[in-house]
Amino acid sequence: MSNPLILKLEQRDRLSADEKRVLEGAISRVRVVAADEDIAREGERPSESSLLLDGFAARYKIFSNGRRQITAVHVPGDFVDLHSFLLKTMDHGVLALTPCRIAAVPHATLEKITDEYPHLTRLLWLNTLIDGAIHREWLTVMGRLSATAHMAHFVCELFLRLQIVGRTDGDTIQIPLTQAELGDTLGLSTVHVNRVLQELRKEGLIRWQGDALTVLDWERLKAVGEFTSTYLNIQKENR
Amino acid sequence: MSNPLILKLEQRDRLSADEKRVLEGAISRVRVVAADEDIAREGERPSESSLLLDGFAARYKIFSNGRRQITAVHVPGDFVDLHSFLLKTMDHGVLALTPCRIAAVPHATLEKITDEYPHLTRLLWLNTLIDGAIHREWLTVMGRLSATAHMAHFVCELFLRLQIVGRTDGDTIQIPLTQAELGDTLGLSTVHVNRVLQELRKEGLIRWQGDALTVLDWERLKAVGEFTSTYLNIQKENR
DNA sequence: CTTTCAGGTAAACATATGTAAGTGCGGGAC
DNA sequence: GTCCCGCACTTACATATGTTTACCTGAAAG
Numbered sequence: 001m002s003n004p005l006i007l008k009l010e011q012r013d014r015l016s017a018d019e020k021r022v023l024e025g026a027i028s029r030v031r032v033v034a035a036d037e038d039i040a041r042e043g044e045r046p047s048e049s050s051l052l053l054d055g056f057a058a059r060y061k062i063f064s065n066g067r068r069q070i071t072a073v074h075v076p077g078d079f080v081d082l083h084s085f086l087l088k089t090m091d092h093g094v095l096a097l098t099p100c101r102i103a104a105v106p107h108a109t110l111e112k113i114t115d116e117y118p119h120l121t122r123l124l125w126l127n128t129l130i131d132g133a134i135h136r137e138w139l140t141v142m143g144r145l146s147a148t149a150h151m152a153h154f155v156c157e158l159f160l161r162l163q164i165v166g167r168t169d170g171d172t173i174q175i176p177l178t179q180a181e182l183g184d185t186l187g188l189s190t191v192h193v194n195r196v197l198q199e200l201r202k203e204g205l206i207r208w209q210g211d212a213l214t215v216l217d218w219e220r221l222k223a224v225g226e227f228t229s230t231y232l233n234i235q236k237e238n239r
Numbered sequence: 240m241s242n243p244l245i246l247k248l249e250q251r252d253r254l255s256a257d258e259k260r261v262l263e264g265a266i267s268r269v270r271v272v273a274a275d276e277d278i279a280r281e282g283e284r285p286s287e288s289s290l291l292l293d294g295f296a297a298r299y300k301i302f303s304n305g306r307r308q309i310t311a312v313h314v315p316g317d318f319v320d321l322h323s324f325l326l327k328t329m330d331h332g333v334l335a336l337t338p339c340r341i342a343a344v345p346h347a348t349l350e351k352i353t354d355e356y357p358h359l360t361r362l363l364w365l366n367t368l369i370d371g372a373i374h375r376e377w378l379t380v381m382g383r384l385s386a387t388a389h390m391a392h393f394v395c396e397l398f399l400r401l402q403i404v405g406r407t408d409g410d411t412i413q414i415p416l417t418q419a420e421l422g423d424t425l426g427l428s429t430v431h432v433n434r435v436l437q438e439l440r441k442e443g444l445i446r447w448q449g450d451a452l453t454v455l456d457w458e459r460l461k462a463v464g465e466f467t468s469t470y471l472n473i474q475k476e477n478r
Numbered sequence: 479c480t481t482t483c484a485g486g487t488a489a490a491c492a493t494a495t496g497t498a499a500g501t502g503c504g505g506g507a508c
Numbered sequence: 509g510t511c512c513c514g515c516a517c518t519t520a521c522a523t524a525t526g527t528t529t530a531c532c533t534g535a536a537a538g
Contacts (some may be wrong), residue, residue: 019263019334035472039467056367057519059375061376061379062373063379063383063384063465064465068383068384069378069379069382069383071348071375071378071379083368083371085366086361086365086368086478087365087368087369087372087472088476088478089472089474091372091375091469091470091472092375099497102240111395113363114357114360114361115357118353118354118357118360120396121353121357121360122325122353125325125364125367126325126326128364128368128371129322129325129326129367130323130326130401131371132367132371132374133322133326133330135371135374135375135378136298136300136310136311136330136331136374137330138378139308139310139374139377139378139426140300140302140308141477142378142381142426143308143381143423143425143426144302144306144307144308144426145302146524147524153428170530178484178485178486179485179486179487182486184382186382187381187382187383188525188526189484189525189526189527190485191487191525191526192524192525192529194486194487194488195487195525197486198487200527226302226303228321230328231330233327233328233330234326235328239325239327385494386494386495417514417515417516418515418516418517420516427495427496428495428496428497429515429516430495430496430498430503430517430518431494431495431496433516433517433518434495436516437517
């Protein structure tokens with residue numbers, strides 16, 4: 001079974017056999033986290049970073065009044081807290097949305113990689129830069145698009161990101177988010193999430209049954225969400 | 240005159256004399272960009288990254304309908320497009336909000352640093368990780384706080400970030416943003432920015448005259464904006 | 479089987495924020 | 509000096525989205 005991180009990186013650059021071996025070897029152990037459990041908690045100082053091998057996870061912050069905002073949704077191949085290697089203290093929590101298989105990569109190993117494998121280091125750095133690019137895109141969409149457009153955009157993005165790591169089934173993907181969690185992701189109320197989904201369905205853009213989301217009209221969905229994929233940096237380059 | 244990037248990094252870790260020399264030497268040339276000019280444009284593939292030495296800059300994206308969203312406001316010491324070293328193509332523009340002095344750092348030099356100076360590499364990586372942390376914080380604030388709280392939060396953040404690089408004058412900082420630009424930053428209309436500012440002034444939290452913003456009641460401003468500074472990672476650590 | 483409960487859906491109503499269209503001031507251009 | 513013109517500021521009005529409450533369904537639990 002191929003490592004989804006390697007799959008993800010190979011969309012962006014060439015990896016030498018040696019580098020692949022180092023990546024595979026960086027995994028110290030694999031653990032399973034149940035749905036709705038925390039993978040990491042705000043305030044912690046992890047000594048290893050978590051690579052998501054299977055399942056969905058989300059980064060979130062909770063305000064004093066209990067309101068929650070999800071700042072990232074992660075799919076297999078994503079490092080959910082690679083940044084803790086250098087930021088040291090978690091400034092947000094990470095939650096398993098589904099049961100998750102997680103590989104732990106010790107920070108000591110990452111430090112060794114930065115000492116000895118410059119190109120691989122750049123690719124890990126790249127990984128966090130793509131996270132950042134996604135954050136920026138979310139900011140623009142949240143700030144300037146309607147709720148409906150925002151939802152359409154989110155669906156487009158998740159579809160592409162799952163496609164990269166081979167987790168699509170034709171035009172269908174699994175989105176294991178409740179409407180409440182979707183609200184926390186898009187900054188909307190649950191009720192409004194429901195309204196928006198009805199609208200997208202009525203327009204014949206998507207079908208959503210249980211966890212299974214099917215894109216019925218890709219072109220119009222992209223148009224509604226003003227989606228372009230450049231920010232995902234799905235391009236082979238010498239980095 | 241001390242380099243604001245070195246000032247910024249030294250709040251987060253120790254820099255050796257050698258590393259400081261490398262950083263100083265990385266600057267190929269300094270240019271001046273007039274206010275309202277682009278420092279970088281969407282779609283470009285820069286061969287060097289821009290370090291802001293003086294002035295204010297903003298990253299922005301423009302939608303087809305002309306609506307603009309600012310995703311980051313940069314102050315001296317910030318690398319406005321360090322990510323272009325690895326992302327290659329700019330997925331957004333960078334705008335000079337005031338006249339800016341900008342140091343160009345060739346990507347070739349950055350590559351050399353990643354090959355030869357692992358610790359310095361980690362600090363540059365850290366720099367982009369802090370950008371990411373700020374993006375996440377903006378996402379939570381934009382998604383879950385009121386416009387007033389959002390504005391208060393923004394003021395708190397900018398104040399601290401300017402303080403780090405020695406650009407505060409007591410309780411006063413320079414914020415060279417028009418209310419329209421503030422709206423583009425916070426995802427609000429110009430009219431509502433005005434309303435919110437009036438409210439913060441009436442509450443005695445801030446004074447804003449021209450470019451000069453004075454924080455009158457730091458504690459209450461932080462409370463209104465639900466601001467805590469952890470995400471800025473202003474802590475010396477071994478990284 | 480029944481009970482329970484999470485999650486999707488719905489309607490009625492409340493409100494934060496946006497839109498459109500202006501006024502007025504102050505500083506730069508000439 | 510006068511004339512612009514960008515920018516802060518206002519008002520009146522429109523609407524997207526939030527809040528509250530409730531109902532319904534299917535699936536898990538007992």
